[in-house]
Amino acid sequence: MGQHVLLIEDEPNIAEAIRFVLARDGWQVSVLADGALAVAEVSRLRPDLVILDLMLPGKSGLEIVAQLRAAPGTQSLPVMMLTAKGLARDRDAALAAGVSVFITKPFANADIVAQARAMVGL
């Protein structure tokens, strides 16, 4: 056990909810609120999965994904993107940027867990 997930979310209550359900499922969860630090944290922590919000202070989720996909070590790192923007064009932009799974807020807790498991092959 001990799959490592990095959660990047600026809304503290939402971050707490996701952390709670994943931790209960056995994940090791790291939480980050600032988008500007995201890429550095990924290379430092080397998580198995990244969950990030689309709208982040400091750096937007799409930019972070693009940087991750450009770097050699994180080209195939599974990335789950969350957003409160419900528009189809946001989803398209996210998938085009290399996001593996796109989930719209509000979400079902079970959904997050199931998707996270599937992404790391559990």
Place this chain on the structure above:
Amino acid sequence: MPFNLLVLVCFTYVFFLFLVAYLVERRAARGRVAWLRSPLVYTLSLSIYCTAWTFYGAVGYAARSGLEFLTIYLGPTLVFIGWWWVLRKLVRIGRQHRVTSIGDLISSRYGKSNLLGVMVTVLAVVAATPYIALQLQSVTLSFGVFASDTPEGWALPDRNATAIWVAVGLALFTVLFGTRNLDAKEQHHGIVTAIAVEAVVKLVALLAVGVFVVWGLADGPADMAGRITASKIAAWNLQPGRWFGIIFLAAAAVICLPRMFQVLVVEDGDERHLARASWAFPLYLFLMSLFIVPIAVLGLERLPAGSNPDMFVLTLPLAAGQGGLALLAFLGGFSSATSMVIIEAIALSTMVSNHIVMPLWLRFRPQMAVSGDLRRIVLLARRLSIAGVLALGYGYFRLSGGSTALAAIGLISFAGVAQVLPAMLGGIFWRGATRVGAAAGLGIGFVTWAYTMFLPSFGSGGVISAQVFSDGLFGIIWLRPQALFGVDGMDPLLHAVFWSMVLNTVAFILGSLLTFPGPEERLQGAAFVNVFEAGNTGPRPWARGQAEPEALLVMSQRILGDAALGLFATEAKAQGKEGYLPDASPEFVDQLERRLAGSVGAATAHAMISQLVGGDRVSVEDLMAVANESAQIMEYSGRLEAQQIELSRTAGALREANAKLMQVSVQKDAFLSQISHELRTPMTSIRAFSELLMEGDAPVQVVSAQAGIIHTEAIRLTRLLDDLLDLSVLENGSVQLDLGVCNLAAMIDRAFVAAGSFTAERGFLVARNAADEDVFLHTDADRLVQVFINLITNVRKYCDVAQPRLRIVVRQKAGRVTIDFIDNGTALPKAAQGVIFEKFARLTDPARAGGAGLGLAICREVMANLGGSIGYLPGQGGPAFRVTVPLHLGQIGGRG
């Protein structure tokens, strides 16, 4: 000789003439008109100048007044020899402008004015009336002479009955001759030829009588000369004034008489014929006048005193027992009278129908112009006009008593038609002549002539009472008909001619100088005056076969489209040709021109056809007409252009409005998207934690914490919805303001209380000035406090120094109060200063803001509603906001 035999002879003669005319017309119809259009026929047709007046009346004139009769011959002779160039110009103009009568000439010259056409027509009809009466009188007299077989010649039981029969006969004759069919060019080949035959008959008859008199009754020229010297004719003095006046009248008449214009210009119109006629016609006149004096002298010598000298030509042979010669002379006189009446009636009826009847008819029955059979109407109008003209002549004959000397009657007519002279000569030589001038001259000349000559010819007490004769009109002495303006003792004829011509000319010249011609008038004036200038070719019939049918078809298709093909095919079929290309016959080209004119205008159509039909250059007139049409088209396209500009302006405005709408729509989409985002965020926490709570297996502390989060997010959601509603109300301007007077310090206190009650995690220092804040405002206190709360809360939330300080500065200026909120945090960057008042413009992370970013947007709307404003105040060292509010809202006025 029995009267019935005479009538039979007349009928036979008329039948013979009719036959001549008929055969000639048949030849003409087959296109063989070459010999008909010879100078000889032309010259002979001009001899209708010599009417019964010259045939019978000249002898009477000589017997009464001596050599003065020669003036009647001298006038035309001078014109034909000396004024040949005037005639040539008239003929050229007549041909180029397809002039149909003298009325048409005048009307056409002065801008196709129908008023002038009517005036000339009326003048001509009135002036011709005595002249026609003269012919009736002479024929009646000659009948009388024969029927009675006595030299006195007054034996007919009822002179008036004879006259009426003569009139009816002449009318029928003219109708049969002149209106059998309708010719667009008003040419009557048959009649002209018959007139030429009659000219020969009257010349031969008069010469025969003359020869008989000189060599039969007298003993040759020498004896004759002696008799003349012995007679009283030699003793008559010449009156230079009358000579000059009558020569002038005769010269004017030969141009202006409607019938002379008809044969001179309308019927032939070949200038080469005119060259021959310029010496041949004077020669004819010379021959006609050669034996007048001998006949008069012998008549006076031989016949009993009291015999009518007008009938000497008949009575001399009769008295000498020469019945055959007398019959020839009778036929000569008959020819003179009939030829004059026929042509005069034709010319007048053309004018009456063209200038009076048809315009009236078309005015009252306008639909006839396009659909009806106008030919029938025109012919009927002409026939009735002919009958009318002869009826007038008969009426004059009855009124004037039928006893006046023939020459005296003729001169009245001459003076009448001479009134056209100024307008005509002015029209063809003076470009400055105008319609008004012509109308004034004609009108005044006509009235003067009628008053001084025509009406007095009915005799004192006839139409004009004896009192007017002696005391003048309305008792005004200088309005006496025969002593106008107090000019007394003048010969009545000279008096009338002098005044009518002088007043006419003066009015014409003054009228022309004082008025300005219209465009069409100017155009016609130039075309008439400059008729001989190179390139000035008027409309004329198209020559045969000069245009390529293919070229015509191509051009027509450009204008008419496929209809042109049908038109050509129909014509080809009518011509009996294979395919769709007919011969370009003149008729077809004419038809085509009319058809094209319907599409592109007459002038343009003419010019286009001219391009294809070689040899006929485009004239100045054509070009000017084209220019005229082009000007209309340009004006039209100018209007179109203006509309175009207007339309594109409208389109631009629409585009702008549309762009604005699009922008608003984009803003609305962005706003909705942001609202959605702002609603979904608290909703996400609520859903996630409520799912966890529903599992029901968590410890109490965890449940409590999670329920607390759900509660906080629910409140956040509610506040967001409240803000949105508030903003919506404020933006719509439908906010209800609760106005009242309130102290500013009290309002700021309330704001601090409200803001402080929220979160007390961080205290901060506040600097205020109680004196400055002691201001009473008339405003909505609750709304203003809402703005203050917002600003204070922002300081509490965003001030990023350890010890936050807020300074509140109040100032008054010009009825307004400014309240500045300045704290000691980090000042906003320039870019941010512009957007902080926009909706959802949250600069920092949402956790600290705790709102949806609508606060300052709401503040801006509130201040707008309160008639004030809120703005960022740069250069204060830290974040600073200035609220401006009117002291009294009602005075300065809020929004809406």
